[in-house]
């Protein structure tokens with residue numbers, strides 16, 4: 461129904477707010493009903509015509525308004541004028557840009573005009589790195605598995621052999637969801653600190669043997685700087701079967717690194733500790749930037765700190781305690797064994813593309829991102 465301008469008697473701030481608010485809603489309703497250009501023109505004329513248009517009628521009331529209300533009234537009116545022209549012109553732009561159907565039926569398309577140029581997006585360098593790394597494992601028969609970013613304490617810690625109050629929890633600066641203290645600890649929600657909960661979730665659903673890679677975002681309470689971010693990306697892997705050995709782990713990861721970084725890289729495993737693997741190791745690859753020499757033509761090689769080796773991932777044999785949590789689905793630690801590994805996609809992207817500041821990946825500067833388009 462067409463809007464009629466009410467005769468104002470109450471000029472209080474509250475009444476003005478209400479009146480002008482009603483006018484805006486009425487215009488939106490009228491535009492909502494519009495289906496053709498002639499209907500649109502009718503709405504435009506009713507609201508914007510100099511002679512007796514809605515805006516003019518309201519303007520006339522400004523003249524008769526009491527002195528002390530004129531300033532507020534004027535401000536509301538200006539704002540309404542802007543709103544009306546924006547909404548009405550905006551609808552017109554929408555019609556002009558509409559593909560085929562609506563605009564075509566209005567007969568307003570000038571086919572001699574250049575088309576609308578839509579910038580073509582490109583894969584973000586971190587997602588590209590992640591996808592390429594996952595593809596290496598997919599060619600080995602691994603499947604992609606994914607899981608929620610908001611996790612329970614149980615999946616993020618307990619079932620991965622981080623018992624409550626275990627000091628290993630302190631190494632992961634966890635972001636907890638507020639207002640959870642009334643829940644039992646294992647049900648409390650947090651932002652997952654690693655992609656490892658997906659290991660448990662997948663083992664709960666799928667019986668052995670399994671081979672999965674898990675890409676995804678994780679969060680930790682790390683202030684952003686050149687090499688840290690409160691949000692970053694991991695790629696995790698898990699293989700479980702009968703008779704999986706540390707030899708399988710080394711062979712698989714050595715092959716994957718040669719596929720990803722080039723056949724000349726070497727791998728080196730050094731003992732480490734993670735609660736969910738035993739034994740655990742950190743894996744280094746020979747520096748693919750300086751060829752392992754620690755030096756470049758321009759001077760010392762910074763990415764490998766002149767050691768010739770770059771730490772890429774953590775790995776190990778799945779701790780039997782982890783299998784205990786999914787024992788009922790066929791993961792009897794006396795019958796199956798497996799290995800797991802996890803790496804940071806962001807760090808690998810930094811190294812691969814020679815970027816020296818992690819924040820560049822996340823601050824959305826198109827000039828930076830266009831280099832990968």
Ligand SMILES: [Zn+2]
Pocket residue numbers: 747748749750751752753754755761762763764765766767768769
């Ligand atoms: Zn190097």
